[in-house]
Amino acid sequence: MATPATVITSATADLLRSPRPASRPTVDAVMEAVIGRGKKLIDKAVPILLLGETGTGKEYLTRLLHAHCARRDAPLVAVNCGAIPESLIESELFGYVKGAFSGALAGGMKGKVTEAHGGVLFLDEIGDMPLAQQTRLLRVLSEREVTPLGACRPVPVDFLLVCATTQNLEAKVADGTFREDLYYRIAGGVLRLPPLRERMDLAALILKFIQAELPDADAADVLPPSVMEVLLQQPWPGNVRQLSATIRYSCAVMEGSVLSESDLPDGMARKFAPPLSARSGRTVARPVSQVPATRASADNVYVLDTSRRDTGGRLDAGDMPEHAAGMRKDASERERVLDALDQHGWNMSASARALGICRASLYRVLRRMDIPLIREQASASTRSRNF
Numbered sequence: 001m002a003t004p005a006t007v008i009t010s011a012t013a014d015l016l017r018s019p020r021p022a023s024r025p026t027v028d029a030v031m032e033a034v035i036g037r038g039k040k041l042i043d044k045a046v047p048i049l050l051l052g053e054t055g056t057g058k059e060y061l062t063r064l065l066h067a068h069c070a071r072r073d074a075p076l077v078a079v080n081c082g083a084i085p086e087s088l089i090e091s092e093l094f095g096y097v098k099g100a101f102s103g104a105l106a107g108g109m110k111g112k113v114t115e116a117h118g119g120v121l122f123l124d125e126i127g128d129m130p131l132a133q134q135t136r137l138l139r140v141l142s143e144r145e146v147t148p149l150g151a152c153r154p155v156p157v158d159f160l161l162v163c164a165t166t167q168n169l170e171a172k173v174a175d176g177t178f179r180e181d182l183y184y185r186i187a188g189g190v191l192r193l194p195p196l197r198e199r200m201d202l203a204a205l206i207l208k209f210i211q212a213e214l215p216d217a218d219a220a221d222v223l224p225p226s227v228m229e230v231l232l233q234q235p236w237p238g239n240v241r242q243l244s245a246t247i248r249y250s251c252a253v254m255e256g257s258v259l260s261e262s263d264l265p266d267g268m269a270r271k272f273a274p275p276l277s278a279r280s281g282r283t284v285a286r287p288v289s290q291v292p293a294t295r296a297s298a299d300n301v302y303v304l305d306t307s308r309r310d311t312g313g314r315l316d317a318g319d320m321p322e323h324a325a326g327m328r329k330d331a332s333e334r335e336r337v338l339d340a341l342d343q344h345g346w347n348m349s350a351s352a353r354a355l356g357i358c359r360a361s362l363y364r365v366l367r368r369m370d371i372p373l374i375r376e377q378a379s380a381s382t383r384s385r386n387f
């Protein structure tokens with residue numbers, strides 16, 4: 001798979017400057033603040049909305065908050081609204097009584113909302129919930145009771161609510177695909193989880209995952225500084241999920257007791273190697289340490305190496321205004337997704353794993369990038385589409 005253009009943040013730059021794992025921060029202040037605030041909110045039964053890229057740990061945090069709160073002995077019921085077919089979401093969430101419709105289970109179905117009674121309901125990918133179910137959910141939240149399909153009487157429900165999304169819900173409210181009244185109902189406390197590339201505790205997380213894989217070894221002995229550096233330089237688009245999968249893979253294939261760069265997943269060790277896009281004359285990323293300070297100072301910037309390019313007379317990102325550089329990022333992401341699909345024979349599960357995201361996220365990415373689900377339909381024109 002082509003190495004993606006590397007997103008280097010000032011946080012990552014600080015990590016790279018720090019010579020030894022031991023001297024790197026073991027906690028991330030932003031993450032700590034998010035956890036601290038989450039605990040206060042759940043203690044006060046304030047509905048929490050978790051925002052963040054895929055794999056940043058929204059469900060992990062929800063489990064942590066459930067384990068912390070007074071309702072820890074009651075169930076945590078998690079529902080991925082993006083993974084349930086639209087036709088089933090109604091019964092899955094709100095349940096039905098026996099005989100409610102042909103094909104219904106003989107004894108009826110309780111529904112996740114009722115199952116969460118007394119505990120915590122986690123609605124993942126709430127942005128994917130169809131409008132009709134949003135309306136029903138709003139009624140449940142305001143009236144604190146649910147009426148299963150076919151039932152005559154509502155059932156009282158009492159649960160703490162945590163919702164999560166990778167999407168921009170405010171934009172969905174603005175374009176009319178998410179109810180504004182529901183947004184304010186679920187967004188009692190909005191917490192943003194930082195992407196892995198911005199976390200100051202990245203090195204500590206790497207060691208933690210190695211330790212979990214090799215409990216009898218000392219993680220610091222297993223990981224030489226050169227390999228740590230390669231890991232710190234990755235853009236981690238799949239965030240903690242991708243990191244965890246990478247460490248599991250590397251520990252599984254390693255020979256002997258020390259990890260080497262060749263144990264990392266394919267392509268990862270090719271530090272700052274020109275991605276596919278660079279071979280066709282695109283601008284590539286390089287370490288912040290090699291970039292003039294003024295361009296490397298802001299968080300979340302694409303640091304573009306204007307010295308390693310063969311533009312063939314074309315404009316490149318260094319010459320472009322910011323929005324054009326953003327368009328380049330989209331194009332390079334598109335190349336990366338298509339490369340992963342090609343390499344895995346358009347098998348969605350394998351391609352999603354390679355990209356470090358879940359299958360539902362891959363489907364969303366394909367929809368967003370307007371990539372057809374079938375290889376034959378993804379013609380050459382799809383790949384070369386201009387952003």
Ligand SMILES: Nc1ncnc2c1ncn2[C@@H]1O[C@H](COP(=O)(O)OP(=O)(O)OP(=O)(O)O)[C@@H](O)[C@H]1O
Nearest residue numbers: 053054055056057058059060061166240241244358
């Ligand atoms: N701090 C952490 N320590 C250990 N494992 C973690 C941590 N954060 C996340 N993980 C692990 O990373 C993986 C992804 O986390 P999680 O499913 O919570 O992400 P998410 O933000 O909910 O992703 P998505 O938006 O795709 O649903 C999980 O296997 C989770 O256990």
